[in-house]
Amino acid sequence: MSGTSRAARGSQPPLVLLAHGSRYPARYPPLARTVQQVRTALPRVEVRSGYVDLQEPGPEAALEGLTGPVVLPFFLARGYHVLHDVPAAVHRHGSGTVTTHLGSDSQVVTVVAQRLDQAARHLGGTEALDHVVLGAAGSRNRAALAEVEAVSARLSQLLGLPVTTAYLSASGPSVAQAVRSARLRGAARVGVATYLLAQGRFHQALGTTGADIVADPVGGHPGLAEVVARRYLQAVDRQQPGTTPSLPLYPSVLPALAGLSARHPQA
Incomplete structure (x- = not known):
């Protein structure tokens, strides 16, 4: 030491x-x-x-x-x-x-996309999805929220799919609200891309949002x-x-x- x-x-x-x-x-x-x-x-x-x-x-x-x-x-x-x-x-x-x-490093966005593709593999990959919700922890810091929005924009460009930013605390919309909104707009299959580092109560909460698939955290x-x-x-x-x-x-x-x-x- x-x-x-x-x-x-x-x-x-x-x-x-x-x-x-x-x-x-x-x-x-x-x-x-x-x-x-x-x-x-x-x-x-x-x-x-x-x-x-x-x-x-x-x-x-x-x-x-x-x-x-x-x-x-x-x-x-x-x-x-x-x-x-x-x-x-x-x-x-x-x-x-x-x-x-x-942060919103392009490599981090790629990892988010790969985790989502893995979760959607039984459906045929992310190509089978109609809409993606990026589930993040949330913050009261505007700079932090802007970073998450940047990740959503890059993820949408990478996947060629619409991506809605949603949060699990402190900010809105909630992930469940974003999933419901996507379905109301005609999305049959909605996947949650996870912008979290680790398992825990936030990731567990993503499983109750009504999405068809939920990606694993990006950590590791x-x-x-x-x-x-x-x-x-x-x-x-x-x-x-x-x-x-x-x-x-x-x-x-x-x-x-x-x-x-x-x-x-x-x-």
Whole structure:
């Protein structure tokens, strides 16, 4: 847990993923899977994880002993934890760089689409759907809601289907309302694309909305590890312009990520 581990890994900045946490830790294995996938992709980087709420280790423990870590908020939307809790933890630690959260990255949208296609496979894939509802947690933060709307627009373009944005809390319309509205407009088959990272009460609630299919959360998909690895490399390049530890130092980055996605396209 000391700075010696950084030296042993080629003096590259360590990477710390900070997630929300759950009252039911067994339901949050996606973070552990992503951490393992990133370690495979970036074998010379020390990768840790922690939680800003509800679970241990907390941010202080996750950052303990690290010098100049790259910290990635493992969140889909730009809410309070992303804007305040994660930067505050890095400030208290005394050193480090905070990257952009997962957000509306095009790779995240692709993962959402792949999860939906997997759920619709017994129907013949997403081509069998008439309408898609993007089910998100919800927020009172306008920037967070704008991000979710951006994901909906990109998802609609990717799938070639109409997509309605809906929420499980704090915002409207509700997912159930969006499903009913789609059916009233003539949609026979409605699928819910899940904009959540993990199983839990929100995902369980999606199963009661009247949709024909509900996709799994996006957490644990190798595509998220690709986003994390890319954000890390970009952050290191900003810290040390022209010295990005990409292919020369990390020859396994692209092959490892491609291999993970090829072996587990819907993992």
